[in-house]
Structures are given as C-alpha cells and as structure tokens.
C-alpha cells in the first residue's frame with residue numbers, strides 16, 4: 001500500500017472524511033465538493049476503475065488543481081484488512097463515504113463471485129475495521145437498482161426492494177443495504193445513510209473531471225458522448241417498443257455535481273443514529289431519444305443511432321420521488337438535462353480518451 005505515513009501528515013489533526021472509491025466518477029466529484037466545503041479528505045481506491053496519474057490517480061490530481069487543496073490518497077483494496085487498519089490508524093475519521101464497488105451490470109452476470117466478494121466482503125471488512133476503530137458513521141452509495149421492476153412511479157423510499165432485481169450487481173447493492181439495516185438494528189450507535197442514486201451523468205463544469213469508462217461504455221450518456229466525439233460510429237438504442245411516450249426507455253438522469261452535493265447534504269444526518277434512506281434523482285424522467293436530442297443540441301453534433309432489440313433486464317421507466325431528501329436534507333437537484341449534456345460534452349471534448357492518452361500516442365487528445 002502506498003500513501004502518506006504518520007510522519008508526513010501534518011495537517012490532518014482535525015476530523016477527516018474517508019472516501020472509498022474516491023478516484024472514480026461519482027467519488028472524484030464528491031471529493032471536490034468536500035474540499036470546497038473545507039473538509040479534509042482521505043481517499044482509498046484500488047484503481048480498478050480509475051486511471052493512474054503520478055503519485056495519485058489522475059482524477060484526484062485534477063481535483064487538487066481545481067480546488068487548490070490536497071487530498072490524501074492510499075492505494076488499497078477493501079478486502080485487505082491490514083491495509084485498511086493502517087489507514088484508520090493514521091486519521092481521526094468523522095464519516096466514511098463508501099463508493100468503492102464493481103459496477104458493470106453485464107460483467108456481474110459473467111462474474112457473480114467477483115462481484116459478491118468485492119462488493120459485499122469488501123463492505124463487511126470495511127465495517128469491521130470501522131467498528132474496531134470506533135468509527136460508526138457511514139454514507140453508502142446505493143442505487144435505484146434495488147427497486148427492481150417498479151410497481152408504481154415515481155418510486156419513493158417505501159417502494160419494496162430486492163424483488164425482481166435482474167443482475168448480481170444490483171443484488172450486491174440490495175444485500176449491502178440489508179446488512180447495513182441489520183447492523184443499525186443490532187448496534188444502536190451506528191449511523192448509516194443509504195443514498196439510492198438514479199442515473200448519474202454529466203461532469204464538473206470545468207470539463208477536467210468526468211466519467212471515464214474502461215472499454216465500451218455500458219451506460220447511455222458516456223456512449224452518446226463517445227459517438228459525438230467520434231470514438232464510436234453509432235449508438236444502439238435498446239428497444240423502441242416500450243410503453244413510454246416515444247417507445248424508448250425512460251430514466252431519471254441526475255447531474256453528478258448535484259449528486260455529489262447530495263452527499264454533503266447527508267453529512268449532518270450522521271449525528272443521528274439509525275439507518276436513513278434517501279432517493280437522489282431529479283424526479284423527472286427522460287427517454288433515450290430525448291437524451292440523444294439534448295446531447296445533439298449541446299454538442300452540435302449529429303448522433304447516429306439505430307433502434308435495436310431491448311436489452312435484457314431493462315425496465316421501461318424508472319424515476320424517483322425525491323421529496324424526502326428535499327424535506328429532510330434540504331437537498332434538491334438544481335441542474336437540468338441540458339446542463340448534464342453540456343458538461344459531459346465539455347469533458348469529452350477536452351478529454352477525448354478520458355484520463356488516458358490517445359491509444360496511438362497521437363496528438364488528437
């Protein structure tokens with residue numbers, strides 16, 4: 001494990017926020033917002049889905065530049081208990097924000113054991129070390145996927161979970177939620193907040209950090225932006241015969257900066273023991289064709305697409321009731337679909353190959 005030692009940590013005497021998976025897409029945007037709010041931040045990441053930079057992941061180097069502040073970084077796997085214990089010994093930790101997880105739906109069907117081990121055992125190892133060190137505040141990165149096929153819309157937090165989840169990735173989020181609920185029921189001094197994200201997209205307004213998927217994107221927005229920038233010839237629209245206004249799937253797309261700010265809004269909850277659950281979305285659904293249209297307007301590029309068969313496991317529509325987060329956290333998404341597309345496009349234009357250099361070493365980056 002790399003990273004700072006007790007000797008060179010001079011400015012970490014106050015409480016810090018420990019962010020697992022802080023080098024990833026949602027993680028790096030959240031780290032940036034935390035730094036801007038004057039929190040000291042420590043990141044643990046195993047770089048499985050984040051580009052290396054110099055001494056830190058590339059995303060965190062950019063975050064440091066954007067904020068003018070430093071992030072402490074430790075390359076470590078959550079399954080490595082002794083590495084975790086070493087990190088916990090170095091700091092006084094206020095809260096852990098836990099993003100680190102494998103998240104590719106299709107891959108999870110191929111490699112269920114890897115997903116269960118990494119996402120579930122990684123979390124239980126983290127929880128054991130937290131308990132050992134007396135850190136009992138956690139914000140968990142959950143997903144709207146726990147709702148499975150929705151029985152009603154918009155989906156609120158009372159909607160049943162765990163039924164009809166179509167892939168192992170989704171089940172890992174559901175199982176971890178159940179583990180955390182059981183923990184809070186058994187040990188009354190824990191405070192856990194489950195944040196159920198809908199569809200995070202977009203990028204920081206600078207265009208210097210953003211989503212950088214490994215290989216062909218599984219998700220709509222990064223695929224669309226890679227078509228727009230010329231990395232891929234065309235988009236496949238999965239299904240044109242859903243029971244939706246234009247026949248394509250409807251989702252609740254949420255700007256990643258709004259989502260990051262949702263974590264800061266949830267921080268005061270950690271002084272209240274128990275398990276708190278919030279949807280984070282915008283409350284509005286947009287279809288695939290509406291997203292394509294908005295992206296075309298933002299980028300002034302033509303997005304070539306072809307409507308093909310439905311993708312197995314997809315639901316027709318899923319969007320959130322976010323009124324609980326507004327009432328209890330004072331949080332509400334501020335940014336529109338146009339903002340999401342404009343920022344995703346800025347990131348994609350400035351970083352055609354994400355955080356990596358062009359594959360041929362050429363100069364079109």
Ligand code: UFG
Nearest residue numbers: 143144145218219220221223236237238249250251288314
């Ligand atoms: N879609 C396409 N073409 C693509 C990719 C997606 O038409 O190349 C469509 C999908 O069929 C769907 C919509 O775009 O209608 C959104 O698909 P995404 O893959 O972007 O998002 P999902 O809603 O399927 O999945 C996301 C996250 C999951 C999470 C889930 C919870 O990726 O991690 O939301 O609902 F579990």
